[in-house]
Amino acid sequence: MRKSHSLSVALTNVGAIGFQDGGHAPRSPVDGSVLGMFVEHSPSDVALSVERAERCFTQLRVIPAPVRGECIRRFGLELRKHKQDLATIVTWESGKIYQEALGEVQEMIDVCDFAVGLSRQLTGITMASERASHRMMEQWHPLGPVGVISAFNFPVAVWAWNAALAVVCGDPVIWKPSPQTPWCALACHTLLSRVAANMDAALADVSDVLIGGAEVGGALADSKRVPLVSATGSTRMGRNVAERVA
Numbered sequence: 001m002r003k004s005h006s007l008s009v010a011l012t013n014v015g016a017i018g019f020q021d022g023g024h025a026p027r028s029p030v031d032g033s034v035l036g037m038f039v040e041h042s043p044s045d046v047a048l049s050v051e052r053a054e055r056c057f058t059q060l061r062v063i064p065a066p067v068r069g070e071c072i073r074r075f076g077l078e079l080r081k082h083k084q085d086l087a088t089i090v091t092w093e094s095g096k097i098y099q100e101a102l103g104e105v106q107e108m109i110d111v112c113d114f115a116v117g118l119s120r121q122l123t124g125i126t127m128a129s130e131r132a133s134h135r136m137m138e139q140w141h142p143l144g145p146v147g148v149i150s151a152f153n154f155p156v157a158v159w160a161w162n163a164a165l166a167v168v169c170g171d172p173v174i175w176k177p178s179p180q181t182p183w184c185a186l187a188c189h190t191l192l193s194r195v196a197a198n199m200d201a202a203l204a205d206v207s208d209v210l211i212g213g214a215e216v217g218g219a220l221a222d223s224k225r226v227p228l229v230s231a232t233g234s235t236r237m238g239r240n241v242a243e244r245v246a
Helices: 003-013 043-060 065-081 083-094 098-118 157-169 182-199 214-222 235-245
Strands: 126-128 135-137 146-149 173-176 207-209 228-231
Touching: 003 083, 003 182, 043 173, 043 207, 043 214, 065 083, 065 098, 065 157, 065 182, 083 098, 083 182, 098 157, 146 157, 146 214, 157 173, 157 182, 173 214, 182 207, 214 228, 214 235, 228 235
Parallel strands: 146 173, 146 228, 173 207
Antiparallel strands: 126 135
């Protein structure tokens, strides 16, 4: 498999070509070659991303959960359609063998199936009241923009585990991937954003990606307008993020 051909074809197929050239140049662990050039976001860009997610949230939260589930169902179909292309990107960016990369994409598909079913099971309990002719009802509400910080070794599956459930529950997702695997993130983000925008233009910002290192992740964790952050990484990083989010 020739990298220069197979990777560029895969990126083109999922619509992830055209990111602005810049100074960050991740290298493939397969052969050490540069896979692309990126301008990294700054901590100030995080606030802009959160603003977009908040605007999307006002629309997403009032869409019925089964309709949000339909968005994820269509996203799962896109993952099936582009499974080989996504696995190719995962292989060249993370160094996983192709079969394992296929398995990771399959995990994304599987969690989409799970989330679609969940979209019709977001129930709340009802209970008897001491007042005559009254009952009490429990109702769950979306939280708001959800941050996802993912690691190098599972560059797509971890995000999907979070994103599929978040969208079904009515929460937009802001993703800060490992700076070693930006193409993986942009490819998946492209597919989900395209599906959401085709359903409703107001949902175009249901997904966002922030390319950068620890400073960008720290700004996401520090944002008081992001009520939930899922972070995968080292024990030290986890403790740091937990303290900042709390």
